[in-house]
Amino acid sequence: MLDVRLIGTGGMTPLPRRFLASAIVRYKGVSVLIDCGEGTQISLKMPGEPALPLRSRTGEASHCVNNLKMLGWGFKEISTILITHLHADHIAGLPGMLLNIGNSGRREPLLLYGPEELWRVVEGVRAIAPHLPYQLEWRELSSGDQVDLEGMDVSCLSVEHSLPCLAYCLHVPRSRRFNPERASELGIPVALWGRLQSGETVELDGVRISPEAVLGPERRGIKLCYATDTRPTSGLPDFVREADLLICEGMYGSPEDLPKAEGNGHMLFSEAAEIARAGEVRELWLTHYSPSLSDPEEWLPEATRIFPNTRAGYDRMTGSLSFREE
Amino acid sequence: MLDVRLIGTGGMTPLPRRFLASAIVRYKGVSVLIDCGEGTQISLKMPGEPALPLRSRTGEASHCVNNLKMLGWGFKEISTILITHLHADHIAGLPGMLLNIGNSGRREPLLLYGPEELWRVVEGVRAIAPHLPYQLEWRELSSGDQVDLEGMDVSCLSVEHSLPCLAYCLHVPRSRRFNPERASELGIPVALWGRLQSGETVELDGVRISPEAVLGPERRGIKLCYATDTRPTSGLPDFVREADLLICEGMYGSPEDLPKAEGNGHMLFSEAAEIARAGEVRELWLTHYSPSLSDPEEWLPEATRIFPNTRAGYDRMTGSLSFREE
Numbered sequence: 001m002l003d004v005r006l007i008g009t010g011g012m013t014p015l016p017r018r019f020l021a022s023a024i025v026r027y028k029g030v031s032v033l034i035d036c037g038e039g040t041q042i043s044l045k046m047p048g049e050p051a052l053p054l055r056s057r058t059g060e061a062s063h064c065v066n067n068l069k070m071l072g073w074g075f076k077e078i079s080t081i082l083i084t085h086l087h088a089d090h091i092a093g094l095p096g097m098l099l100n101i102g103n104s105g106r107r108e109p110l111l112l113y114g115p116e117e118l119w120r121v122v123e124g125v126r127a128i129a130p131h132l133p134y135q136l137e138w139r140e141l142s143s144g145d146q147v148d149l150e151g152m153d154v155s156c157l158s159v160e161h162s163l164p165c166l167a168y169c170l171h172v173p174r175s176r177r178f179n180p181e182r183a184s185e186l187g188i189p190v191a192l193w194g195r196l197q198s199g200e201t202v203e204l205d206g207v208r209i210s211p212e213a214v215l216g217p218e219r220r221g222i223k224l225c226y227a228t229d230t231r232p233t234s235g236l237p238d239f240v241r242e243a244d245l246l247i248c249e250g251m252y253g254s255p256e257d258l259p260k261a262e263g264n265g266h267m268l269f270s271e272a273a274e275i276a277r278a279g280e281v282r283e284l285w286l287t288h289y290s291p292s293l294s295d296p297e298e299w300l301p302e303a304t305r306i307f308p309n310t311r312a313g314y315d316r317m318t319g320s321l322s323f324r325e326e
Numbered sequence: 327m328l329d330v331r332l333i334g335t336g337g338m339t340p341l342p343r344r345f346l347a348s349a350i351v352r353y354k355g356v357s358v359l360i361d362c363g364e365g366t367q368i369s370l371k372m373p374g375e376p377a378l379p380l381r382s383r384t385g386e387a388s389h390c391v392n393n394l395k396m397l398g399w400g401f402k403e404i405s406t407i408l409i410t411h412l413h414a415d416h417i418a419g420l421p422g423m424l425l426n427i428g429n430s431g432r433r434e435p436l437l438l439y440g441p442e443e444l445w446r447v448v449e450g451v452r453a454i455a456p457h458l459p460y461q462l463e464w465r466e467l468s469s470g471d472q473v474d475l476e477g478m479d480v481s482c483l484s485v486e487h488s489l490p491c492l493a494y495c496l497h498v499p500r501s502r503r504f505n506p507e508r509a510s511e512l513g514i515p516v517a518l519w520g521r522l523q524s525g526e527t528v529e530l531d532g533v534r535i536s537p538e539a540v541l542g543p544e545r546r547g548i549k550l551c552y553a554t555d556t557r558p559t560s561g562l563p564d565f566v567r568e569a570d571l572l573i574c575e576g577m578y579g580s581p582e583d584l585p586k587a588e589g590n591g592h593m594l595f596s597e598a599a600e601i602a603r604a605g606e607v608r609e610l611w612l613t614h615y616s617p618s619l620s621d622p623e624e625w626l627p628e629a630t631r632i633f634p635n636t637r638a639g640y641d642r643m644t645g646s647l648s649f650r651e652e
Binding site for chain 2: 012013014015016019037038039041042045088089091092093094095096099100103120121123124125126127128129
């Protein structure tokens, strides 16, 4: 099960009850942070509210809010930070966050990924937070790059903003089902099953047995995508295709704000919904709202009329994604 | 009247209801920010709570909390930022703050002052927030330096922390009282009074008249001092002497934490109170609490037994300092 929490859902400037857009994903005790604007470490520490009523108009509550489960999310477990782009509202919280991760006891290396010119930010961060008790490793990614984390793989796509910006997909692969009946039929001793199950070819009485013989078809893993800040691009629907969850920016609700969205490289709710529909994702969460948008729920119908399973994200909204029954 | 607000009162790491130690001072529409840890811009935006009951054990309420008055404090008016030292919990909020000041419409230069090596921080800030719509001027200060701001002068003193650190005093001078009776006796026409009042020597029928002839004695101005992070030093009582308000760190309340305070360059409540007493200040506000100190009020008697007019500062605590009647 992969857990995801929106840490903040604000664009440009933090508001008292809407921190800057950032999300954290946890899988098997390893946490991946996406973006780190000022206040991210503060919002992450906020005590969980009692579960808020989901005011989604879809009525679906499959990924219900469960703050209790999240209380154990620590800083120390953050092993990776993915940066979408180098605007301050997505990076200015890095020095404090990195220090706090150190104060929480992390001594293992931490990986920082982001678009070209990330080195400048690393230098800036090091000027403000020169002493970290762990190694800060960093790498600039280009569109199409893929990175293997523990149990997850991360891919990225260039999107269209006022400076280089990456959308990310996190994917948890699922192993193929092992067929014990078939293995018994083939007379394979149970001692060898584990190796076959993990994809290894084994030898039995001089005969090579491939895992293909005892494994079912490929199975869908868990796919979570995160896209902000960007205009809709032609590549996005394919990039997010069949994701279990797409977290996508919705800077503006009103269609009247289209010129603004076009001018500053952002999206309307309806444009995010179009991507979700075209990409056939399972669920869409909106985030990265303009400070001028006081109640995102008000404009939610702009998205749900195109893609019904859309939710207006809010700070500390949390969900869990599981492998689907097949 | 000089207004002062504690933006945050936390040391080391921001807590959900205790942001990092920072203060803002306003005089005649010009604001001076002291320190800028992560979240300072967020805390500054927080809506004013209804005036909290002052739980001070002194019973005095001369500088009462008035949040309404503070609602008009904007970012644009911040003309100067004073940095005590270069630890991240005092500077990591600079990129976001400087951007926000720009977004608020400031186009006049902004002055950043701090101790030696400030240039490194300026470089770091510029890496994270490269585009500001105003000029960022900066200057490294040494102990004893004095800076004239509009209507205020600022002096600084080296204090004792794990790296170079400055305490600041802000002083609003008060003009001497003009004696109109004396001016009439001397036959000085009213047209010349203004020049004499502002300290100029005037000439009347070939006779030079010095302002001394018509001005009363020197008058006490308003003095506000801010000292964190530091151990008590021998120079502090003189530096803060007769201040109307000393805002001083109190990292720990319990006397048992003295070894920790000595080890990491901080103070106990009682040590801050000793400085206030020795310096004969009018009032002491404690700030910069250790995250381990959950209720500073609990330890307030440690300070009030030494200096009764001590208050345990809290986030957004606000006061006003006026010229005293003489």
